[in-house]
Amino acid sequence: MGDFIWPPRSLLTGLSHGGQGLIPPEDFSRLSFLGGSGCRGCAMPMEADLGDATLCGACAAKPPRWQAARAALQYDDASRKAILDLKRAGRRDGLPVFATWMDMAGRDVLASADLILPVPLHYRRLASRGFNQSGWLAAALSRRTGRPAIMDALVRHKPTPSQGGLTARERRRNVRGAFTLRPSKRDVIEGAHIVLVDDVYTTGATLSACTLALQRGKAASVSILVLARVVRPADITI
């Protein structure tokens, strides 16, 4: 009925189209799906997939803090608009589609998950924007998988400015000590297998800072599941 009044707009281009769904076939083929493949530590695409043992050089040299990372899509020219529309414009109609892709990419880590948590925004950012896109993704994943999601278990203390344009080292410094556990949620975090959800994995600095807070709260394990992974440094614009 909605489509009858408003022709669907492509998630990728924003243009109305006459077909069914949110992504017309010609747009769909431009997306690069990672589908949970590549490095199991950081979701970076790799030429050879060695199953669960697949690790990139960076993760082999310095294993990430978390147990595993999975990404649904590559963040690139094709996926950028869909993600920015979610993040900045609050376009919500793509959430069920994004949750489907993330479920497929993170099936193994979701299978053993007790809780799904989003990367939080600082309360001032949340107040000015009105929503947390990672919270929306976590809620959509929870609806799809039946795994419970808690929106406010992690607290962001620093109103960290946009990480855009910062180096990996600057990003790490920017988020150091930025996250803690909400005291009232400590009991549910302790001993829990957690899937931490974000929209975009850039350098992993934010995800690593959140993971540290969860580990200090004695989480049994933390795995990362994101909608999109920045693969080429040139794509870092957010």
Ligand SMILES: [Zn+2]
């Ligand atoms: Zn890696």
